Amino acid sequence: xxxxxxxxxxxxxxxxxxxxxxxxxxxxxxxxxxxxxxxxxxxxxxxxxxxxxxxxxxxxxxxxxxxxxxxxxxxxxxxxxxxxxxxxxxxxxxxxxxxxxxxxxxxxxxxxxxxxxxxxxxxxxxxxxxxxxxxxxxxxxxxxxxxxxxxx
Numbered sequence: 001x002x003x004x005x006x007x008x009x010x011x012x013x014x015x016x017x018x019x020x021x022x023x024x025x026x027x028x029x030x031x032x033x034x035x036x037x038x039x040x041x042x043x044x045x046x047x048x049x050x051x052x053x054x055x056x057x058x059x060x061x062x063x064x065x066x067x068x069x070x071x072x073x074x075x076x077x078x079x080x081x082x083x084x085x086x087x088x089x090x091x092x093x094x095x096x097x098x099x100x101x102x103x104x105x106x107x108x109x110x111x112x113x114x115x116x117x118x119x120x121x122x123x124x125x126x127x128x129x130x131x132x133x134x135x136x137x138x139x140x141x142x143x144x145x146x147x148x149x150x151x152x
Contacts, residue, residue, distance in 0.1 A: 023038075078113060079112065080115035081107040081114050083101060083106050083107065083116055083130075084118070084119040085116060085118055085122050085140050085141060086121060087106055088124075089123045089124070091104055094146075096127070097129035113131035114131050114151075116137040117134050117137050118135075122146065123144065125145035126146040127149065128147070128149065129151050130148070130149075130151060131150070131152075132150075133150070
């Protein structure tokens with residue numbers, strides 16, 4: 001019946017030619033892999049225990065040491081989304097937080113911190129909630145009768 005032709009785990013076999021015998025090196029000239037065992041003649045790679053790191057340049061001064069290093073990149077840098085005080089003059093409303101600034105298109109994400117900078121004038125009393133304020137921005141907002149609230 002058709003049961004003998006059925007494919008199952010008990011009658012699976014590898015594709016013909018996909019599984020060759022392993023290369024038996026160092027077993028005499030007749031094997032084709034005798035004497036130097038496929039490692040060529042002499043040199044660093046022919047020695048026992050030879051493993052050369054990918055970045056090793058044979059003892060010459062490596063590239064990562066030849067290229068000059070400049071500056072410092074802090075790991076915990078906090079990148080703010082910047083909004084100027086002058087932007088509030090063109091907006092309607094008196095209270096502004098990250099959600100309102102996102103709705104107005106002044107910031108791209110509610111999840112990133114917002115910093116208010118002191119370029120321009122609000123011209124009216126506004127309440128601004130942000131993660132950071134420059135000293136000039138805080139002074140200008142409070143000079144117009146508004147408040148600058150810090151979000152933690």
